[in-house]
Amino acid sequence: MSTVGIVLVSHSPKIADGLKDLLSQAVKNVAIATAGGTDEEEIGTSLEKIQQAIEKVHSDKGTLLLFDLGSSLMNAEMAVELAEDDSIKIADAPFVEGSYVAAVEAGMGKSLDEVLRAAEETREQKKKQ
Secondary structure: OOEEEEEEEEEEHHHHHHHHHHHHHHHHOEEEEEOOOOOOOOOOOOHHHHHHHHHHHHOOEEEEEOOOHHHHHHHHHHHHHOOOOEEEEEEEOOOHHHHHHHHHHOOOOOOHHHHHHHHHHHHOOOOOO
């Protein structure tokens, strides 16, 4: 079964890899790639890493990018623009919660728009009542 691919864009390679580890334990059948840190493995983001991660997980169902902050969004937007592919989207969602929900929804075979919507709905979820 083809699923939406997930790309985790973070300023920290360790954060991206740790989140991927969490998601991979929870959901086994979804392609997840990371683009964490600069090309020199320092804190920051890399357009090239994002592009490579998209290529690694892109499927006929599309790819969803989730990001942590600042330049990770800017570089993700640039990667999507350069790809010129409507099946690559960016979620405006909390990084951990949005990524987790996106992976679960993708694992259930949902469409790109459904996965995107579910990830973005995590913005409204309260952690404490």
